[in-house]
Structure formats: structure tokens, C-alpha cells
Amino acid sequence: MRADHDFLPHDLLWGLTPAQLPEDAPGWVAEALGLGQPVVVRRALTAPDQLPVGVRGVLREQRFATLMPRALVERCLRPEALIDIEVCAQDWPALQALHYLRPLLNASGLVWGVSGSAGFELATGLPTLHQQSDLDLILRVPHPLSRRQASGLLQQLDNPFCRVDLQLQTPLGALALAEWAGTAQRVMLKQASGVQLVLDPWDIRERVA
Numbered sequence: 293m294r295a296d297h298d299f300l301p302h303d304l305l306w307g308l309t310p311a312q313l314p315e316d317a318p319g320w321v322a323e324a325l326g327l328g329q330p331v332v333v334r335r336a337l338t339a340p341d342q343l344p345v346g347v348r349g350v351l352r353e354q355r356f357a358t359l360m361p362r363a364l365v366e367r368c369l370r371p372e373a374l375i376d377i378e379v380c381a382q383d384w385p386a387l388q389a390l391h392y393l394r395p396l397l398n399a400s401g402l403v404w405g406v407s408g409s410a411g412f413e414l415a416t417g418l419p420t421l422h423q424q425s426d427l428d429l430i431l432r433v434p435h436p437l438s439r440r441q442a443s444g445l446l447q448q449l450d451n452p453f454c455r456v457d458l459q460l461q462t463p464l465g466a467l468a469l470a471e472w473a474g475t476a477q478r479v480m481l482k483q484a485s486g487v488q489l490v491l492d493p494w495d496i497r498e499r500v501a
Contacts, residue, residue, distance in 0.1 A: 307366035371405025
């Protein structure tokens with residue numbers, strides 16, 4: 293894969309091995325990578341030849357942040373590539389919610405994808421979901437989405453299976469749909485440099501210090 297490929301947060305990447313881990317990495321991290329599982333791109337500032345990634349363990353609290361040399365990336369899978377995958381060992385509530393909401397999200401006309409535990413299990417087949425898992429989704433919104441539209445979408449995501457956590461991915465960062473649909477004037481925008489409190493997630497020239 294070309295080293296200048298534009299990798300985005302929530303992308304799954306294959307190619308990192310235990311040999312690249314820092315010495316203080318817990319044993320489970322090397323074990324996970326030794327099984328050939330992917331890492332997840334996260335938001336952080338790094339050198340141009342490095343990618344900020346996270347390793348997932350079997351347990352919910354097993355999350356490890358590290359760096360991956362761009363040159364090692366063998367394969368990249370985006371959340372939007374996972375929306376039509378149906379094959380999983382068990383039909384967890386999160387997957388039932390995905391099936392239920394798929395027509396609605398497809399009708400939005402926007403690019404959307406599956407992230408979090410559901411996305412990881414759909415991509416790898418590894419058992420990461422459980423009965424209480426939320427369904428994590430992303431929605432790519434290159435152009436402003438009004439707060440009224442956000443509120444309407446949030447209501448449509450209500451379903452009988454599980455809680456849905458949808459993140460809006462703007463060109464400048466990411467924010468929770470639930471927050472943009474709320475009444476607070478300023479919202480938290482996640483960027484590589486950290487979290488900014490902003491009035492407009494599509495135009496951050498006006499921001500709170």
C-alpha cells in the first residue's frame with residue numbers, strides 16, 4: 293500500500309507486528325498482534341511517517357495506544373466497507389440494530405460506516421460484541437448538517453435493540469450526533485490536536501479558548 297495513503301480515524305489497518313511495540317507494552321498487546329488482528333487509527337499528532345493507532349484486547353478495558361510506521365500498512369478497511377456484512381457467529385443486539393437501521397442510513401444520501409466493537413467483529417470475525425454492546429456508527433458530513441436535521445436523525449436512530457452512538461465526521465474533526473442535536477451552544481469537536489469547544493464544527497474560526 294502506498295505510504296502517502298490518506299488514513300482516517302476508525303480505519304482498520306493490518307501490518308503492525310509485536311516487533312514494533314514499545315518495551316512497556318502489556319503482554320496481551322503482543323498476543324493480539326501475534327494473531328494478526330488489525331489496529332484502529334485514532335486521533336493524535338504524529339510524525340508524517342507514523343500513524344497513531346490503538347490495539348484492542350479481549351476485555352473492554354484492554355486498549356493500548358501506540359504508533360505504526362506507514363510503510364508497514366498492508367491493508368486498510370474503512371467503516372463504510374462494513375455496512376453490508378451479515379455474517380457473524382451470533383446475532384447480537386448491536387447487529388440487529390444495524391440491520392434495522394441500514395435502510396434509513398442508506399437513504400440519507402451520506403456515507404456512513406460501522407465502527408467500535410461491531411465494526412471490529414464484522415471485519416475480523418473475532419468475538420468482540422456482547423449482549424450490552426452499543427452500536428457505534430460514523431456519518432461523513434462534508435457539508436454542514438443543521439441542528440434540526442441532527443435532531444431528526446437522532447430520533448430516527450431510536451430502535452428496540454440497543455443504544456446507538458453515532459459520530460459526525462466533519463472535515464475538521466468529529467463530534468457526537470447527540471451533542472449536535474442538543475441545546476448547548478458550543479460542542480466538543482475531536483481533532484488530532486485534542487478536543488476543541490466550538491460553535492460550528494464545520495467552521496472553527498470562532499472558538500472558545
